Amino acid sequence: MRPQRRLWQGYATLLGFWLVLLGLDVGHGIARASPPDSTLLLPEVMDSIRQAYPLIIAALADQRSAQGELQAARGGFDPMLRVRGDASPIGAYPNGRFDLVLEQPTPLWGASAFAGYRVSVGEFPDYDGKLVTNQYGELRAGVAVPLLRNGPIDRRRATLQRAEASLRLADASLGEARLLALRSGGSRYIDWVGTGLRRQIAQSLFDLAKTRDAALSVRVQRGDIPAIERVDNQRALWQRQGLLVSAQRGIELAALELSLFLRDEGGQPVVVREVRLPTLLPPPDRSDFGAPERVAADQKTAQENRPELRRLAQQRRQLEIDRELAKNQLWPSADLSASVSQDFGPPGYPRDKTVLDFSLSLDIPTLNRAARGRLAQTEAALQKFLAQQRLIVDRVNLEVADVHSQLAQAIRRIELAQREHDVAVQVESAERAKFELGESTLLQVNLREQATFDAALRRIDALVEYHRAKIAYEAILGREG
Numbered sequence: 001m002r003p004q005r006r007l008w009q010g011y012a013t014l015l016g017f018w019l020v021l022l023g024l025d026v027g028h029g030i031a032r033a034s035p036p037d038s039t040l041l042l043p044e045v046m047d048s049i050r051q052a053y054p055l056i057i058a059a060l061a062d063q064r065s066a067q068g069e070l071q072a073a074r075g076g077f078d079p080m081l082r083v084r085g086d087a088s089p090i091g092a093y094p095n096g097r098f099d100l101v102l103e104q105p106t107p108l109w110g111a112s113a114f115a116g117y118r119v120s121v122g123e124f125p126d127y128d129g130k131l132v133t134n135q136y137g138e139l140r141a142g143v144a145v146p147l148l149r150n151g152p153i154d155r156r157r158a159t160l161q162r163a164e165a166s167l168r169l170a171d172a173s174l175g176e177a178r179l180l181a182l183r184s185g186g187s188r189y190i191d192w193v194g195t196g197l198r199r200q201i202a203q204s205l206f207d208l209a210k211t212r213d214a215a216l217s218v219r220v221q222r223g224d225i226p227a228i229e230r231v232d233n234q235r236a237l238w239q240r241q242g243l244l245v246s247a248q249r250g251i252e253l254a255a256l257e258l259s260l261f262l263r264d265e266g267g268q269p270v271v272v273r274e275v276r277l278p279t280l281l282p283p284p285d286r287s288d289f290g291a292p293e294r295v296a297a298d299q300k301t302a303q304e305n306r307p308e309l310r311r312l313a314q315q316r317r318q319l320e321i322d323r324e325l326a327k328n329q330l331w332p333s334a335d336l337s338a339s340v341s342q343d344f345g346p347p348g349y350p351r352d353k354t355v356l357d358f359s360l361s362l363d364i365p366t367l368n369r370a371a372r373g374r375l376a377q378t379e380a381a382l383q384k385f386l387a388q389q390r391l392i393v394d395r396v397n398l399e400v401a402d403v404h405s406q407l408a409q410a411i412r413r414i415e416l417a418q419r420e421h422d423v424a425v426q427v428e429s430a431e432r433a434k435f436e437l438g439e440s441t442l443l444q445v446n447l448r449e450q451a452t453f454d455a456a457l458r459r460i461d462a463l464v465e466y467h468r469a470k471i472a473y474e475a476i477l478g479r480e481g
Helices: 002-021 043-051 055-079 126-131 155-222 227-259 292-305 307-330 369-434 441-475
Strands: 080-088 095-106 112-122 136-145 332-341 356-364
Touching: 002 332, 043 055, 043 155, 043 369, 055 095, 055 155, 080 292, 080 356, 155 307, 155 441, 369 441
Parallel strands: none
Antiparallel strands: 080 095, 095 112, 112 136, 136 332, 332 356
């Protein structure tokens, strides 16, 4: 039953790898509970990263902060209620006044509307006649519209637009943090699996020397071979045990590094046990990595999907908003306002007539050095940013081309390492047969076994490199997998 169980575990491992490496969405939502001794597959690691990795949680906090910033910016358009009371109980003209105004700024060309009520009692001098209302007070309403400065854009709308861009920027930063974490965590998982496979090879090499030592002991007692042959085998036995200890250290170190990405429900790192190590890495898929037309297509995909490019687009938008505001502040101020008012109650005429007022105010700056200086600053900042953005786009294109080269060469290395390993196994078997016939020495056998061991390690290294590159490929294209 044990070989059959291991076979099914191998099939499960292979299926899990292919689901992830082909980009299928198997990791979203709540992490699936896995038996404590089941094989750890890549989707479980990815689930843990999405839910509990600290840098992703920090990016989520930045996203909530951006939402708060947007809410604060929208508060600039909240209605404002103003209430004022004045009284002069002693003097030549004892009187009292009450004034209530509700103002509502709007995003429509910077216009603002108001409505109010005021009432006055007592006596007023002739020069303060505008303060006098009929008995039931006066209702008024109006609108003010900036025609030039603060018309197309003003500081309130610029703040809102920047906050909207900040929220989209925070979303892109969250995606960037998630991609980086998934890429790093996936690579750590592949490294951990690779250390387990290296330990398997070191264990098989040690077991081979250990089994041979028992056989050599019998042959030495019979006088078939000199005792020094067994001594040399024991030397190889201790050497291979040292290799096994080094391989064990590699597993423990890789598990510790993986624990930064594999966390429990409370967010604490989990050092995965060796029993959960997969027993294989799947072979590479045959694809056209490195083909110019695919490289060009993937570069286009990366430019569309990479979150840092979306983040840069929002940063650029913020700088463009600052430039638009700075340009607008160069214009003179021309504000048009209109209002209508109506008094109610006795004594009636002449204040019972509806009054319609218009006003136009102009504010023409002279040197306007403050606005010109701010405009020069924003234009310089935008030019600097565009140059940096161009470099980052070029770097993304380079990363796509580089990962294609890495994948193509890794596939080639796997093919060559596999051929080397197959030949090394044949030579090792032949050398061992010669030794059994007394036509070779144990030294030659050990050298052949060491060559097979080295070839197997190179094959594992090439597979690890390929799967690390495949994970990097998905991240470089902006796909979470």
